[in-house]
Amino acid sequence: MTGNRCNASRDGDTPTCGSQSPTADCGCLGTASNLNGDPLAWFGQMTQHCLQYAREAKAAGRPIVGILCEYTPRELILAAGAVPICLCGGSAATIPAAEKELPANLCPLIKSTYGYHIEGTNPFLEMADLVVGETTCDGKKKVYERMAESRPMYVLELPQKVDDPDALEHWVCELRKFRELLAIRFKVDVCDARLREAIGVMNRERFLRRELAALMRRDNPPLTGRQLLDFKSSISAIPADLEQYERALEIYSRKCPDGETASRVRVLMTGVPIPHGAERVLELVEQCGGLVVCMESCTGLKPVLEDVDAEAADPLRALAEHYFRLPCPVMTRNDRRLKFLRQMVEDYRPHCVVELIWQGCTTYDVESYRIRRLAEEQLGLPYLRIETDYSPSDSARIVVRVEALLETVRYGQAMR
Numbered sequence: 001m002t003g004n005r006c007n008a009s010r011d012g013d014t015p016t017c018g019s020q021s022p023t024a025d026c027g028c029l030g031t032a033s034n035l036n037g038d039p040l041a042w043f044g045q046m047t048q049h050c051l052q053y054a055r056e057a058k059a060a061g062r063p064i065v066g067i068l069c070e071y072t073p074r075e076l077i078l079a080a081g082a083v084p085i086c087l088c089g090g091s092a093a094t095i096p097a098a099e100k101e102l103p104a105n106l107c108p109l110i111k112s113t114y115g116y117h118i119e120g121t122n123p124f125l126e127m128a129d130l131v132v133g134e135t136t137c138d139g140k141k142k143v144y145e146r147m148a149e150s151r152p153m154y155v156l157e158l159p160q161k162v163d164d165p166d167a168l169e170h171w172v173c174e175l176r177k178f179r180e181l182l183a184i185r186f187k188v189d190v191c192d193a194r195l196r197e198a199i200g201v202m203n204r205e206r207f208l209r210r211e212l213a214a215l216m217r218r219d220n221p222p223l224t225g226r227q228l229l230d231f232k233s234s235i236s237a238i239p240a241d242l243e244q245y246e247r248a249l250e251i252y253s254r255k256c257p258d259g260e261t262a263s264r265v266r267v268l269m270t271g272v273p274i275p276h277g278a279e280r281v282l283e284l285v286e287q288c289g290g291l292v293v294c295m296e297s298c299t300g301l302k303p304v305l306e307d308v309d310a311e312a313a314d315p316l317r318a319l320a321e322h323y324f325r326l327p328c329p330v331m332t333r334n335d336r337r338l339k340f341l342r343q344m345v346e347d348y349r350p351h352c353v354v355e356l357i358w359q360g361c362t363t364y365d366v367e368s369y370r371i372r373r374l375a376e377e378q379l380g381l382p383y384l385r386i387e388t389d390y391s392p393s394d395s396a397r398i399v400v401r402v403e404a405l406l407e408t409v410r411y412g413q414a415m416r
């Protein structure tokens with residue numbers, strides 16, 4: 001391993017980020033000064049940008065760390081001078097390969113990710129110096145064992161009784177062990193100062209993505225839900241991405257309402273994460289006349305809702321507390337998710353709720369009963385549960401059900 005120093009030079013002379021800064025821009029992909037186009041077009045090329053950034057960072061000596069879940073604190077990886085990259089698979093193409101080794105009734109997200117692993121076709125996974133997973137759902141845990149047979153893999157033990165004080169203490173210990181592992185493996189001091197700096201960068205990213213999402217609170221949102229979903233990156237804290245988030249905020253907060261979005265049925269989407277490439281259901285909802293004004297999932301608001309206190313006396317504990325509060329159904333009980341959804345309904349004023357469940361995802365599937373009750377009985381909102389996978393074979397059936405939901409909403413509005 002080459003340690004934490006990035007020796008890339010700009011203009012071929014002085015190294016520009018040979019400092020110990022965990023999040024320094026090494027010139028890889030530059031800053032956004034030359035990126036004056038549409039921020040949506042920028043994020044439309046997200047994978048290419050991430051690939052270029054990762055290759056240049058690796059060539060400059062920064063380790064690549066793959067992550068598979070929102071519970072992994074990217075801040076610790078950044079503080080170790082490494083590049084955190086999300087490896088969650090969103091492609092149906094890799095699933096047949098995965099099914100040769102895994103049960104077919106696992107969720108498509110796990111199978112797609114694993115398919116990339118056995119086919120060796122995810123360049124980010126192939127360049128990873130370390131892959132980090134957590135003990136979340138059973139499918140993931142067991143798949144990590146398989147991946148560890150041929151890749152450097154580290155699994156964080158995530159306790160699952162979220163309200164128990166000793167569970168939090170255990171998580172703090174897990175993150176301390178992870179910090180030590182990163183320090184030894186990458187030969188770097190992951191000190192509090194570096195951690196605070198990384199927290200600051202991630203807070204900036206969370207703030208910008210949160211503010212972009214908040215534009216959807218308007219009666220005439222300036223974006224569609226599909227467009228908003230594109231404002232994210234597989235790699236956190238790329239300086240050019242942060243500049244593009246800022247530009248997008250400037251452009252879209254000033255955009256004149258055209259009235260088109262105001263006439264659509266406002267939809268709150270909840271449920272499983274929607275990795276890049278698996279956006280089909282959201283697209284169908286919007287093609288039917290819905291407008292997804294908020295997404296609760298791990299690819300939506302959930303991970304950016306709160307910041308971490310960079311000035312806390314113990315920044316690692318602050319980080320542990322922040323991530324442990326993430327309202328995922330792998331936790332028992334997961335009452336925070338309901339509180340979060342109530343808040344979203346208040347802020348974004350949806351007319352209905354659509355819950356997406358990946359086939360084989362027991363945790364979300366069982367919890368969907370509570371979400372339906374919350375929506376229909378307590379919030380008075382029509383609710384639709386869509387269980388599917390990455391194959392488009394059921395798209396026509398989904399369209400019929402979404403159209404019926406939207407019609408119910410319109411009928412209710414007409415009757416008022």
Ligand code: SF4
Nearest residue numbers: 069070071136298328
């Ligand atoms: S839904 Fe839960 S298990 Fe899946 S990425 Fe999010 S936090 Fe992790």
Ligand code: SF4
Nearest residue numbers: 107109137272358361
């Ligand atoms: S969608 Fe469900 S089954 Fe799939 S990885 Fe996430 S929690 Fe596990």
